[in-house]
Amino acid sequence: xxxxxxxxxxxxxxxxxxxxxxxxxxxxxxxxxxxxxxxxxxxxxxxxxxxxxxxxxxxxxxxxxxxxxxxxxxxxxxxxxxxxxxxxxxxxxxxxxxxxxxxxxxxxxxxxxxx
Numbered sequence: 001x002x003x004x005x006x007x008x009x010x011x012x013x014x015x016x017x018x019x020x021x022x023x024x025x026x027x028x029x030x031x032x033x034x035x036x037x038x039x040x041x042x043x044x045x046x047x048x049x050x051x052x053x054x055x056x057x058x059x060x061x062x063x064x065x066x067x068x069x070x071x072x073x074x075x076x077x078x079x080x081x082x083x084x085x086x087x088x089x090x091x092x093x094x095x096x097x098x099x100x101x102x103x104x105x106x107x108x109x110x111x112x113x114x115x
Contacts, residue, residue: 009041012049030067045077048085063095 009023012031022040023029029041030049039053042060047053048067056074059065063077066085071077075089082098089095090106090113099105104113 018055036073054091 007026009025009027011017011023011029012033014031015029015033015035017023017035018037020037021035024041024043026044027041028046029035030047030051032049033047033051033053035041035053036055036057038055039057040059041047044062045059045064047059047065048069050067051065051069053071054073057071059077061078061080063081065071065077065083066087068086069083070088072089072091074091075093075095077083077095079096081095083095084100084102086102087099088104090104093106093110094108095105095110097110101112105111106113
């Protein structure tokens with residue numbers, strides 16, 4: 001489901017969007033991404049290239065996800081958070097602040113896990 005058409009959302013070449021996904025006004029999805037069902041990419045949010053959103057992920061509030069990121073099931077990105085490249089967000093985690101370093105993050109509040 002695409003909500004809004006001016007400015008229209010963009011989906012990069014080679015990306016696959018499963019059924020029951022919401023892509024909102026002016027959202028940008030990079031190349032070669034996989035967007036799992038029941039996910040949402042909110043207004044003016046952007047997703048880099050080669051990202052994988054597993055089912056139930058929500059990205060809202062003009063947030064930005066870098067390239068080569070994995071957002072696991074039911075993780076949430078809010079408050080205009082900016083996520084660096086090569087980051088994995090573990091399931092059910094909530095990102096409220098910027099993530100500047102690559103790695104694995106999870107929990108509420110969000111913590112970085114050792115590689």
